[in-house]
Amino acid sequence: MLYQRQTxxxxxxxxxxxxxxxxxxxxxxxxxxxxRAKMAEKGVAFDHDCLILEVCNPKQAKKVLEADMAxxxxxxxxxxxxxxxxxxxxxxxxxxxxxGMYEDGLSLQPVAQEVERAIIRxxxxxxx
Numbered sequence: 001m002l003y004q005r006q007t008x009x010x011x012x013x014x015x016x017x018x019x020x021x022x023x024x025x026x027x028x029x030x031x032x033x034x035x036r037a038k039m040a041e042k043g044v045a046f047d048h049d050c051l052i053l054e055v056c057n058p059k060q061a062k063k064v065l066e067a068d069m070a071x072x073x074x075x076x077x078x079x080x081x082x083x084x085x086x087x088x089x090x091x092x093x094x095x096x097x098x099x100g101m102y103e104d105g106l107s108l109q110p111v112a113q114e115v116e117r118a119i120i121r122x123x124x125x126x127x128x
Contacts, residue, residue, distance in 0.1 A: 003120055004091035005127035011049035014081050014088050014126055021125035022055050022079075025118045030054040030076050050082040057118065063111050068104040077119060081126075090123045 007014055015032075022029055035050040056076040064071045079092045099105045099112035 001094060001097055002091050003094055003116075003123060004089055005123055006087050006089050007127040009088060011051055011081050011083050011088055014090060015051050015053070017128075018053060018079060018081060018090065018122065018126040021122040022053070024125065025057075025122050026059075027055045027057045027118065027122065030056050035082075048083055050080065053079045053081070055079055055119075055122075057115065060111055060115050064099070064108050067108055068102050071099070071102055071108070074098045074101075077115065079119065079123065090127055092119050092123060095119065 009017075019029060031054045033052040033054070035052065036046050036048065039046040054076040055078070061075055065075075074095075077092065077095065079090060081088065081090050083089075095112040095115045096109065099108050102108070
């Protein structure tokens with residue numbers, strides 16, 4: 001269900017590598033969520049670094065949205081970089097598994113496969 005890789009460096013260093021890999025693969029970053037900061041804003045102490053990048057390939061997003069607007073509930077793709085027990089991990093849900101939840105999921109499988117291959121390339125590049 002997840003594609004994940006452990007890597008060296010701090011969460012912020014890994015995110016910098018991830019940002020470059022996202023651009024190199026014709027994706028864009030729509031937003032970044034800093035979970036520690038967001039929880040602190042709400043008065044909740046959270047002791048782990050966790051940044052979530054919302055990434056998108058607009059051409060691929062257009063294809064799936066034109067086929068089934070309900071897929072918007074799974075967009076944008078998210079890549080998480082987090083620290084746990086001193087180890088940094090990069091992880092994302094596989095788009096090929098998510099697309100199966102939708103009515104037109106079978107016909108959209110080729111697009112999901114392309115997006116998944118790109119997400120894997122992005123994660124692998126950032127983990128290197």
